[in-house]
Amino acid sequence: MSKPPSLDDYRVPYFSEKKAEKFSLDALDPAAKPFSAGTKDGDRDRLSEIGNKLDVQQERLHAQRHQRVLLVLQGMDTSGKDGTIRGVFHEVDPLGLRIVPFRAPTPAEAARDFLWRVHLQVPGAGELTIFNRSHYEDVLVPRVMGHIDPAECERRYRQIRDFERLLAESGTSIIKCMLHISKDEQRSRIQARIDDPSKHWKFDVSDLEARKLWDAYQAAYRDALAATSTEYAPWYVIPANSKSHRNVMVGELLLRLMESLKLEYPPAKAELKGLKIE
DSSP, X not given: OOXXXXXXXXXXXXXXXXXXXXXXXXXXXXXXXXXXOSSHHHHHHHHHXXXXXXXXXXXXXXXXXXXXXXXXXXXXXXXXXXXXXXXXXXXXXXXXXXEEEOOSOOHHHHTSOTTHHHHTTSOOTTOEEEEESOGGGGGTHHHHHTSSOHHXXXXXXXXXXXXXXXXXXXXXXXXXXXXXXXHHHHHHHHHHHHHOGGGGGGOOHHHHHHHHTHHHHHHHHXXXXXXXXXXXXXXXXXXXXXXXXXXXXXXXXXXXXXXXXXXXXXXXXXXXXXXXXX
C-alpha cells in the first residue's frame, strides 16, 4: 500500500555547503495532481475551505501586529502567478494583505545592489505579503542572458540566503513556491492569449523570446532552488499544469505555515474591563 502524498515530498532539499544534494526539476511531473480532490469542483470547494481558514489566520496576524509572513511566487511565463493570488486569497480580507509585483528594475533600482528594492517591500509587522516574481529574477534572467558570470551568480545565491536569514531572524516566516508547468502547457496558454481578444493584454512578444530559452531557464531555476532552499526559507515545487490543483497546493502550504505560528488575537486592553457605553 503506497503512502499518501505529503507536501514535503515537493520541498526542495535544504542547501548545504558541506554536502550538495542532487536536485532535479525534471524528476517532478508538472501534470501531477497529488493534492487534488479529483475534480475541479472538488478542488474549488477545498480551496474555499482553505481560504476561510486563511482569512481567520490572516486576521489574527494583522490584529497581533507582531509576526510577518512572506509568500514568494516564481515560475515561467503563464505558470499562473496572478491566478494563484486570485484563487488562494479569494476568501481573505485584504486588510493586512499586500501584493508586490516585481518587474524590470527602474534606473534608480538598477543603480543600487539587487536586493535594495526588495528590502523596501518586505512585510511589516502584522502583514502577509505576496511577491509576484521576486529577488530571484536577479539570478534567473541575468544568468540566462549572460549578464552575470557563474561567480557572480554564486555570490548572489549566498547574498539571498543571508538576506532571507535576516528576515527570518527578524520575525518573518517565509515560504517560496515555484509554479512548475510543462513546455506544452505553456504553449497552450500563450496561444490562448493570442486567440482570445480578452486576453490580448496579457500577451507580450518577449514571452516568445524567453520560450526559446526554455532549457536554459529550467537549468537556472534548478540551480537557484537548490542553492537557496533553506530550513528558514524553503522552496516547494508546485505541479501547475492544473490551475485548480496549483491553487489548492499553494493554499495548503500557506495554511500549514500560518497555523504553525499559533497566532492568537491580542489580549483585551485593561481599560476595556467592565467598560459600559452609555
